[in-house]
Amino acid sequence: MADLTVLTGVETRDLSKLDEYRAIGGYQALDQARDMERQAIIDTISEASLRGRGGAGFPMGRKLSLVPAPDKRSGPAYVVANADESEPGAFKDREIMRRVPHRFIEGCLIAAQAIAADAVVVYIRGEYLTEYEVLSAAVEEARAAGIFGGTDVIVHRGAGAYICGEESALLESLEGDRGQPRPRPPFPPVAGLYMQPTLINNVQTIASVPAIFQLGVEAYKKLGVESAPGTVVYSLSGNVNRPGNYELPLGATLRELIFEHGHGVAEGRALKAIIPGGSSVPVFTPDQLDVKLDFDSVQAAGSYLGSAAIIVVDDRACMVQLALRAEKFYMHESCGKCTPCREGTRWLVQLLEKIEAGDGTQDDLDLVVEVCDRIEGKSLCALGDFAVWCVGSYVEKFRDEFQRHIDEGGCPYHGESSIEGVLAPSDQHTHSAMAEVPA
Amino acid sequence: MTPENAATFRDEVARIKARYPSQRSAIMAALRLAQERHDGWLPPKALVEVADAVGVTPAHVEAVASFYDMYNLAPVGRHIVEVCTNLSCALVGAQQVVEAFEEELGVHAGETTDDGKVTFRLVECAGGCGYAPVVIVDGRYKEPTRPEDVPAVLEQVRNGARG
Amino acid sequence: MSAPELVTVTIDGVEVQVPKGTGLVETAAAAGVEIPVFCYEPRLGPPIGACRMCLVEVEGMPKLQAGCTMSATDGLVVRTAAASEKAADGQDATLEFILVNHPLDCPVCDKGGECPLQDLTFRWGPGNTRMRFPKRTMDKPIPVSPLIALDRERCILCYRCTRFSSDVAEDGQLVARNRGAQSVIATFEDEPYRGKFSGNVIELCPVGALTSTTYRFEARPWEIQNVPSVCGMCPVGCNIAATTREGRVRRILSRNHPEVDGGWLCDKGRFAYSHLAAPDRVVDPLLRRARRYDELSWDEAIDEAVRMLQAAQGRIVTALSGSETVELAYALGKIVRQGLGSDCAVLPEEVSNELDAVRAPLSRIGQADVVVILGDEPVAERAPIVDLWVRLARRNGAEILHEVDDARIRSSERPVLIWSGEGAGGNEVARLATSFGCPGYFLPRTANGRGAADAWAAASDGEAADPDPIGLLIISGDEAAADPNVRAMAEQAEAVLAIAMFRRPLVGLADLVLPGTSYLERDGTYVNLEGRLQRLRRASIPPAPDELAVLARIGAAVGVELSAYPSLVFEEVSAIAYGGRPYGEVGEEAPLPEPVPPEAVDQVSDTRHVPDGQRADGGLRLVTYKPLFSGPAVERVPELEFQLPEPDIELAPDDARQLGILNGQEVTVRSNGTSVQLRARLVEDLAVGAARVAESFAAGLEGRVEVTP
Numbered sequence A: 001m002a003d004l005t006v007l008t009g010v011e012t013r014d015l016s017k018l019d020e021y022r023a024i025g026g027y028q029a030l031d032q033a034r035d036m037e038r039q040a041i042i043d044t045i046s047e048a049s050l051r052g053r054g055g056a057g058f059p060m061g062r063k064l065s066l067v068p069a070p071d072k073r074s075g076p077a078y079v080v081a082n083a084d085e086s087e088p089g090a091f092k093d094r095e096i097m098r099r100v101p102h103r104f105i106e107g108c109l110i111a112a113q114a115i116a117a118d119a120v121v122v123y124i125r126g127e128y129l130t131e132y133e134v135l136s137a138a139v140e141e142a143r144a145a146g147i148f149g150g151t152d153v154i155v156h157r158g159a160g161a162y163i164c165g166e167e168s169a170l171l172e173s174l175e176g177d178r179g180q181p182r183p184r185p186p187f188p189p190v191a192g193l194y195m196q197p198t199l200i201n202n203v204q205t206i207a208s209v210p211a212i213f214q215l216g217v218e219a220y221k222k223l224g225v226e227s228a229p230g231t232v233v234y235s236l237s238g239n240v241n242r243p244g245n246y247e248l249p250l251g252a253t254l255r256e257l258i259f260e261h262g263h264g265v266a267e268g269r270a271l272k273a274i275i276p277g278g279s280s281v282p283v284f285t286p287d288q289l290d291v292k293l294d295f296d297s298v299q300a301a302g303s304y305l306g307s308a309a310i311i312v313v314d315d316r317a318c319m320v321q322l323a324l325r326a327e328k329f330y331m332h333e334s335c336g337k338c339t340p341c342r343e344g345t346r347w348l349v350q351l352l353e354k355i356e357a358g359d360g361t362q363d364d365l366d367l368v369v370e371v372c373d374r375i376e377g378k379s380l381c382a383l384g385d386f387a388v389w390c391v392g393s394y395v396e397k398f399r400d401e402f403q404r405h406i407d408e409g410g411c412p413y414h415g416e417s418s419i420e421g422v423l424a425p426s427d428q429h430t431h432s433a434m435a436e437v438p439a
Numbered sequence B: 001m002t003p004e005n006a007a008t009f010r011d012e013v014a015r016i017k018a019r020y021p022s023q024r025s026a027i028m029a030a031l032r033l034a035q036e037r038h039d040g041w042l043p044p045k046a047l048v049e050v051a052d053a054v055g056v057t058p059a060h061v062e063a064v065a066s067f068y069d070m071y072n073l074a075p076v077g078r079h080i081v082e083v084c085t086n087l088s089c090a091l092v093g094a095q096q097v098v099e100a101f102e103e104e105l106g107v108h109a110g111e112t113t114d115d116g117k118v119t120f121r122l123v124e125c126a127g128g129c130g131y132a133p134v135v136i137v138d139g140r141y142k143e144p145t146r147p148e149d150v151p152a153v154l155e156q157v158r159n160g161a162r163g
Numbered sequence C: 001m002s003a004p005e006l007v008t009v010t011i012d013g014v015e016v017q018v019p020k021g022t023g024l025v026e027t028a029a030a031a032g033v034e035i036p037v038f039c040y041e042p043r044l045g046p047p048i049g050a051c052r053m054c055l056v057e058v059e060g061m062p063k064l065q066a067g068c069t070m071s072a073t074d075g076l077v078v079r080t081a082a083a084s085e086k087a088a089d090g091q092d093a094t095l096e097f098i099l100v101n102h103p104l105d106c107p108v109c110d111k112g113g114e115c116p117l118q119d120l121t122f123r124w125g126p127g128n129t130r131m132r133f134p135k136r137t138m139d140k141p142i143p144v145s146p147l148i149a150l151d152r153e154r155c156i157l158c159y160r161c162t163r164f165s166s167d168v169a170e171d172g173q174l175v176a177r178n179r180g181a182q183s184v185i186a187t188f189e190d191e192p193y194r195g196k197f198s199g200n201v202i203e204l205c206p207v208g209a210l211t212s213t214t215y216r217f218e219a220r221p222w223e224i225q226n227v228p229s230v231c232g233m234c235p236v237g238c239n240i241a242a243t244t245r246e247g248r249v250r251r252i253l254s255r256n257h258p259e260v261d262g263g264w265l266c267d268k269g270r271f272a273y274s275h276l277a278a279p280d281r282v283v284d285p286l287l288r289r290a291r292r293y294d295e296l297s298w299d300e301a302i303d304e305a306v307r308m309l310q311a312a313q314g315r316i317v318t319a320l321s322g323s324e325t326v327e328l329a330y331a332l333g334k335i336v337r338q339g340l341g342s343d344c345a346v347l348p349e350e351v352s353n354e355l356d357a358v359r360a361p362l363s364r365i366g367q368a369d370v371v372v373i374l375g376d377e378p379v380a381e382r383a384p385i386v387d388l389w390v391r392l393a394r395r396n397g398a399e400i401l402h403e404v405d406d407a408r409i410r411s412s413e414r415p416v417l418i419w420s421g422e423g424a425g426g427n428e429v430a431r432l433a434t435s436f437g438c439p440g441y442f443l444p445r446t447a448n449g450r451g452a453a454d455a456w457a458a459a460s461d462g463e464a465a466d467p468d469p470i471g472l473l474i475i476s477g478d479e480a481a482a483d484p485n486v487r488a489m490a491e492q493a494e495a496v497l498a499i500a501m502f503r504r505p506l507v508g509l510a511d512l513v514l515p516g517t518s519y520l521e522r523d524g525t526y527v528n529l530e531g532r533l534q535r536l537r538r539a540s541i542p543p544a545p546d547e548l549a550v551l552a553r554i555g556a557a558v559g560v561e562l563s564a565y566p567s568l569v570f571e572e573v574s575a576i577a578y579g580g581r582p583y584g585e586v587g588e589e590a591p592l593p594e595p596v597p598p599e600a601v602d603q604v605s606d607t608r609h610v611p612d613g614q615r616a617d618g619g620l621r622l623v624t625y626k627p628l629f630s631g632p633a634v635e636r637v638p639e640l641e642f643q644l645p646e647p648d649i650e651l652a653p654d655d656a657r658q659l660g661i662l663n664g665q666e667v668t669v670r671s672n673g674t675s676v677q678l679r680a681r682l683v684e685d686l687a688v689g690a691a692r693v694a695e696s697f698a699a700g701l702e703g704r705v706e707v708t709p
């Protein structure tokens, strides 16, 4: 597989070991970068048009250049790696940290070099215990080998909160507060961690950096599509025969991914829906199988590539139940800071429960759509949007199925749906003794 | 904690604080540490210990602890078994796995067995969607776990030591 | 400072020019447009954009923006709900979401009628609810403290209260617990919110979630009157509005004076008002006959008072409390000094007029880049609001020093000096400040000790001679009555005449007691620690005649002409002491006169020394202080009991280390024979070599103390 840039070498070697990684040219990109002017490093990454893999697809080069130069800032600057990977459907950063930790560390150090950062902080989600151990071991190995130079590297564990993947909430959490998003501006490159200039990038974005220097910008840009060069690790899951991570050049079609790499829908069932970028993004229908999986193409088709997490849904799943389960997630993860998200997600859960139970009225169904409209674009961070893009698109694309719940006074699947009665954490008494479970 | 333990706890937290540019950043690690030292959960006195060690008010510590799912503010069993029921896991039968555990353990999700050995609960997407359904035992992923694997998993839990 | 760049912003078609960076909410206000808000409150620090009430449409931005988090930039074009469909819908949405779980108990809610949520819903909100599910219910109300009740169902999670606790008072006690829809406001393990400023969260709360236990169900907004006055509980003189119903004070609110209090009050000023109705209040003149006191008619009482005054044949000593208005102190002075030739007084404290040369608004402290705090007593115990100004300065990056670091002060741009403790009435700090050419503040012990001294001085320029034996001791006010020195004099004196509000601790001490009044029951003026003359207004009818009226009658009897009207008496004092400033000019938001040039003030001779910071052997220098939560008023307010100080001894970290003492550790404190068990608390603001204990726990301790683990 010549086309790998992030997971290169994993099939033949244990790259969690420093010498193994060095054996395939590891940390040479860093040496290269250290011989370059800061600006030259930034230019290289800009020319490669590396776009963020964490969800928004923002060009990393532009973010780098937003960080004030050392002579234009007082106090330290930081690189923060977003390893909180919590988007339902996504499990790529986990694999990167477990299998190529050094490539990720190397990327961090190159970024640090580019902005003359004093320290790198990796915020890894608390549930990733094994990955934390592997990454920490690699960090210590690299530290011992004197690879860090003047830069410190800190690995910080989260403790179970999806919102901490949102960059400003992540910073709050890192500073020892509740992980609630900050209003912006100021943006992290100007005032981030401890209100100091901070570059925040996703694990995979950072892990993609060394290849740019090793292959050279030209060769790198030959991969993927023009608007988004390089490769991305697609996380494939759901009702598919061969789920898993597949690193491919950007722009592979859904069809290739699901039917070639994933060997088709499980148990030969019919394909019903595809979620192209993690549970947060609008859903696709089978007629959209030929959409290319890169940022712009997916967006042109009405959704987002997000974290490139593709969830395959076959014809046994009730879309109302799917919407309800998804919304319970957002209700549970809403940080509680802003009104529309905190109150709206809970209201949507109540409405969807009612509809799924067969007690829903036409008004309730219309209200679902309106509540979605009233949340979208009005919350403090994008979680509010995520919480309605999924449900909103389910209703839009599968309206008749929602309608039948109203008309037939019950679920048309009559208890036969593949996700029938699935419980969510918010259905049980939570960890907190005093928290009451929402009705 | 005994006074000696308390002292070593303060020292360990001091070491953690030293790692960060700002001491408050040590709260999350300190909470995890305190939880390990208090049978897997955070009684009020543990929160006070963390507050003293980090140098913030107990109220702030409780505010932080109650924000995150992995800090337990109520007692838990010696082992914690968790099942992810988010979309990808749900689509491939997570609920059947949940029911299998409830069956075997005789408790509902969110409860602890009478012998105090196992707390069984649900979690949101654990990042194992490609290897679903995902079960987590004392922090270690068991992927995938099907209903028929449940007895074996619990067997391990019962004889296995913590973590 | 250089003039800030002006930018032009268009709001709903109206162009305004404001300094670059002005908040959008203020910018809109300048254009005559209101942007409604809940969570936005500049006094709490940077905006958090949480409630989303302020959504506006901004040209060039696809999404609605939270107006509260934006600031004025040149060419910015904004449309608010008044001019934009989209913004209007956004606000309607926000209100609908807020109301989804907000209970409909407005009829029994204390906030009803003065509730921002009600008002904004009325103007911008949806006419009906589409919420058909049972609303979230929780236990209500739960006590946040004996002073504050919390109704979590009403809470809209604007985080104003928690931000006040963490970012203004910096006590970090009121926080948000849990996440998402389950978030609630809470204290640690539901312990009471102890702190000097907790009551401010009641005023900050935009709904009826945080209410005052002492005001709960006391009145409806349309039945009340808010009387603008000044707090008489400490020398800061916070501006207050006393809410009255049927002539009785029901609550105290802040009446934001930006230079004095910034809109905050301490809990003493906010909650102590119920002492007006204390059971042992003196309401009739009392005359001691052998073992008991008889009530007298006012005519009898005045005859008796005059008789006592004349019987003393000039051997009169007058003990003032510092709670008298300028007018009362002057009236007393005029009677005994001009009328009876008795110039001897026990003033509550000396306050140096050298301070006039370095006076500046308290708000200056908040803008300082170096704050030097001298003296041994905690600022918050003497003048609580000053502590908030100091914290604001620190948050703005100021350095807080506890000794005079010449170089540091001279190299700074905006230094200020504060003296908290005994210190020659402030001439020490006045001289230091003069030498640095910066503002200097002295924190007196009494609310109007300064004004009382001015007035006494203005009453005559006769020379004081100590009478021996004392023919008559006049005790003016309850604070003087509680003062050990005054009580000692009373033992010696042949007769004692007291004017006081309460029977305790006068009973057994005074021969004649005339009913006194409180600052909430008087018209007149106070001089605060800045040297600012402020107007007191009668908020509630005292249970006895006005003191000034009584004094006027006594004056007449001894041939001293006195008006019964504060305004006229003030003119008289002002002509002598305040450059003839007219009463009217003191006004609603009193101005602070310019500092007088140093050479113009006559110097007081004696000065004392700055604490040397030496740890002399033989233990630590004991410093005792009068806690904020103490005194005749506080003692009569049961709700404030939980605020009384803890049995702590405060130590400087250096000393503690030397003595091997940890924060929170139980220690033994010894001095000449006495030994007390106290809990050690390490504090940064204490001079090395000092050990600080609240009066109430220092019984028997004095001089140097030995502290051992």
Ligand SMILES: Cc1cc2nc3c(=O)[nH]c(=O)nc-3n(C[C@H](O)[C@H](O)[C@H](O)COP(=O)(O)O)c2cc1C
Residues within 6 Å of the ligand: A051, A052, A053, A054, A055, A056, A057, A058, A082, A083, A084, A085, A086, A087, A162, A163, A164, A165, A166, A167, A168, A200, A201, A202, A203, A205, A206, A381, A382, A383, A386
């Ligand atoms: C609710 C929410 C959750 C997010 N979770 C993650 C996450 O788990 N990992 C991540 O890299 N980015 C996440 N993001 C995106 C980050 O805010 C940020 O855009 C990203 O880390 C930037 O890195 P990139 O430019 O390399 O993509 C999330 C955003 C939102 C609004």
Ligand code: SF4
Residues within 6 Å of the ligand: C154, C155, C156, C157, C158, C159, C160, C161, C162, C185, C204, C205, C206, C207, C209, C210
């Ligand atoms: S209690 Fe009041 S001030 Fe505090 S968060 Fe709730 S609504 Fe805001």
Ligand code: FES
Residues within 6 Å of the ligand: C036, C037, C038, C039, C040, C048, C049, C050, C051, C052, C053, C054, C055, C066, C067, C068, C069
């Ligand atoms: S006032 Fe702007 S979000 Fe609350």
